[in-house]
Amino acid sequence: MSDPSPEYPEPVPGPEWPGPEGAMGRVKRWWVVAAVLILIATAVLALRSYQESGDPQLGQPSVTDTVPAPSDGASGPAPVALRIPALGVDETLITLGLNPDETVEVPTDFDKPGWYKFGPAPGQLGSAVILGHVDSYEGPAVFYRLKDLEAGDSIEVSLADGTIAHFAVTKVETYPKTEFPAEEVYGSHGDETLQLVTCGGEYDADARSYLSNIVAYTSLVDTDSGEAPAAAGQK
Template structure:
């Protein structure tokens, strides 16, 4: 893996969205006892994201903007998803020395992370929010993420006093060894959101969940906090 790539933040601002974060392959690094939700075993603490791969998400045909007009930059402070009882604060995530995105702390199961050099939720582009499905301490914030359905609402409260309301478009599961970078991070003309966690079977030998669950959503409306 490589170190942080110069200009990553600028690339994110110029419409590549979360593409500058890379393939976003969340993985685990400890073999632990299974939980009720994941019979194959809970996520290990240090979930991280693969380094930026220049040109990995090349723009395709120009998409059509949908939903509400994009907002200005503003740091997210809280995530609410009523349908799965999520009400969690944000923490800012940074890249580590090898260019990977550090995960939210594993000792706090009700916390989501946002890459602070990336697009903020509500801005044009793809904003990425990452959360654990479970940790060694038990079920975590995104335990039920895969149970969302199209039309469900995701609310992100922002530091500027606005709430960006996203509508879920789809929920998909991808094998980590075949993660569709362009589909998840491709250029968008509007404000979109990607919620990502681990999923599928937990491979004890690899100490890794084999899949990622990705929720695709677009900005539907805004309101005051």
């Protein structure tokens, strides 16, 4: 009787080395991962560039040097809301003063216009001024279409005592920031006016700012009593 066949131990598995097909698959996967990472990096850089493209400042002139010196306080009730039917604007107003370097403050909220408190209240004798941004990295801001206003378009300002001051646009002008007509915009000319100011014109990508200002000039039509407006910060 012959000896049985010898029992050989089960082979011990060794390291798995990919064959030609496995190697190609792994290379393809790495290329896909690399391509995805490149796309993500590109998107991040594009977003950062777009975020930096919004106009950071309205670039208003120094008040003490180029516009009438601020008074201790404007006469009349403060404005609390602004309506521009032709542009679909209906927003509460914030109050603006001066920066430490004595330039005019600009709104920190791109969707809110701001009233310059050291001038008269809208409807009072003199030039009231409301400023607003044209855009930001998120898109159009509150005064994005200010340049589209036309003579005769109506502007309504609600005041703290419930009065509504009605203005009509007289003209819309664009000025290089280096030639901003501060006296014409902020100065008193013997009547009741309201000027709306924003940025416009050519955009300087290096400075991240527009090179011009757009000013909508308006004159008072009349005032009437209405319901008390919403508190500041509410619509």
